[in-house]
Amino acid sequence: MVEKLSTAARQEALAELGGWSYDADADALVREYKFRDFSAAFAFMTRVALLAEKAGHHPDWSNVYNTVSIRLSTHDAGGLSEKDVDLARRIDALGA
């Protein structure tokens, strides 16, 4: 069972993950990515999907044309865990 992050650990993670915001109501990390068109957005989603499968941890997300909205939280823990921080780091490492 995965533990939710403590307030201190969450604040530390947010400081490190520059582009991500914290949704306090959902206890989730959120970020929006913009691309030049749908193809580029969907190519990014494909890469994230492969990361997520490898990690066994999956984003809640949506796509509208060139925009991909990602929300990370751990369903099993009922909020933010280290798994979300790890996945956010890996998504950022794609360099989108």
Ligand SMILES: C[C@H](O)[C@H](O)[C@H]1CNC2=NC(N)=NC(=O)C2=N1
């Ligand atoms: C069995 C499987 O690993 C679990 O159901 C995983 C799958 N992906 C998941 N993704 C997310 N975001 N939260 C989870 O709790 C979760 N659980």
